[in-house]
Amino acid sequence: MIIKSLTSLGLYGEASLNSIELALLISDGLDVQKLIKSATVPYPENLIVALRKLVAQRNWSFAELEENTKVQQVREDISDFYSECIIDFCKNEETDCIGVDGLTVFNDPQNKCSYQLEDGRKITNNLKKTVITHFRKADLLSGGQSSPLSPPFFNFIGQTLPKPLLFIDVEAVSSIIYIGESGEIKAFDCSPGVAMIEDWTFRHANMQTDYNGKLAALGKVHSQIVNSMLKHKALHKIPPKSLDILEFSDKKEHLEGLSLEDGAATAVNFIAEAIYQSALDFLPAIPQNIFIGGEGTKNPSLLRSIKQNFAPRKVVSLTEINPRLTAVGAQTAAFNTVRRIYGLPITYPNTTGAYEPMTGGEIYEYTNHA
Secondary structure (H helix, E strand, O other): OOOOOEEEEEEEOOOOOOEEEEEEEEEOOOOEEEEEEEEEEEOOHHHHHHHHHHHHOOOOOHHHHHHOHHHHHHHHHHHHHHHHHHHHHOOOOOOOEEEEEOOEEEEEHHHOEEEEOOOHHHHHHHHOOOEEEOOOHHHHHOOOOOOOOOHHHHHHHHHHOOOOEEEEEEOOEEEEEEEOOOOOEEEEEEEEOHHHHHHHHHHHHOOOOOHHHHHHHHOOOOHHHHHHHOOOHHHHOOOOOOOOOOOOHHHHHHHOOOOHHHHHHHHHHHHHHHHHHHHHHHOOOOOOEEEEEOHHHHOHHHHHHHHHHHOOOOEEEHHHOOOOOOOHHHHHHHHHHHHHHOOOOOEOOOOOOOOOOEOOOEEEOOOOOO
């Protein structure tokens, strides 16, 4: 196979519970020749409400998600929304390939199953173009945790940076990617992300999120609650490991009874502490070179708390490396789409625990029956 650069579109549904990311780039699956553009698109109100109800229904099983008619309707509606966003985003743009990494609402590596709110066949038919989705399935079947999927893209970003280095990716769930002096990679999901903050503000103030971190800035951190939440078993599980947005549902109950501001401040502090503690516990050492990206960087209170935890090390925004690195989730999806086409791995034993390096993504070919 001749490897050439492709114009790839990536859609990422896990940035938050309120919005998706889209990105367009040119890549050969090894390097990125150009980051063309990116965008964040909010979910329409009806989908936000439906997602919140789905998330509020805790302890789903995979079978229940597959069989529940309301869940299936949300999946269909989100697939239509994804399709509309892609069409609008790609106006006047030619694409060679399209990849969709939807919102994961259930992940059970032990039983090799994961559930994303996306219907690849429906999106393909809507777009009348071939679409790649379900990037996690092959990894799960190979004994992996299915997440994180971002290490290949972060490895590209870090090619010219001094090693060792650490990337912190704060999306709906947070993950860390460590690259050692010899280029070795270790990565894992490490804590909740913005989904915990969004859940708190929506349930207690009907707000989509803590805009600009203002609530947390006004609130008081309840350290005793943070310390209790830090005892969650998922935080102490040895990597590789993956998390989903429902993972910490039981610990969120600790926030109940706090004021809106105190709850936001305590959630922010917990997320930052959990990220730092995970780096301290599971990395060879915390490097001096630390970079942060993802939806969470839009919350100044969360960003400040993370920086305080890692001090005196300096935590630098990815946009200081390249101002176009504003949608790393979607850029990862676009990059992994090209890697899937060329059969290149997107997960590894040291990132997900897969038995061997694995490519991933189901290809939904578009067939014109006209």
